[in-house]
Amino acid sequence: xxxxxxxxxxxxxxxxxxxxxxxxxxxxxxxxxxxxxxxxxxxxxxxxxxxxxxxxxxxxxxxxxxxxxxxxxxxxxxxxxxxxxxxx
Numbered sequence: 001x002x003x004x005x006x007x008x009x010x011x012x013x014x015x016x017x018x019x020x021x022x023x024x025x026x027x028x029x030x031x032x033x034x035x036x037x038x039x040x041x042x043x044x045x046x047x048x049x050x051x052x053x054x055x056x057x058x059x060x061x062x063x064x065x066x067x068x069x070x071x072x073x074x075x076x077x078x079x080x081x082x083x084x085x086x087x088x
Contacts, residue, residue: 008073011081012064020083022060025067033075042074049074 006014008025015023033039049069056062067073 006079008068008079008081009064011079012068015081015083019086019088021086022063023067023081023083025070025072026080026082027072028078028080030076030078032071034077038075042071045069045074 008023012023033042046069049065053062053065053069056065073079
């Protein structure tokens with residue numbers, strides 16, 4: 001278990017630099033927001049990610065913004081990420 005306050009974009013960047021493929025976010029019960037105001041605070045990031053998703057040019061970019069815009073990524077307290085090493 002790795003306990004560091006990283007967001008999904010930071011994990012994505014780190015894993016890509018380390019030679020991993022597109023990380024997948026795994027939903028779990030603790031990844032839901034505890035308080036209702038958290039959903040309200042997360043609305044601007046949802047709209048931002050949707051706008052970026054529409055303007056995406058590549059498939060990798062679209063997949064990144066789709067995952068970054070999910071409620072688990074934006075509002076989650078615990079992110080569980082699965083990434084596989086890319087073989088070159």
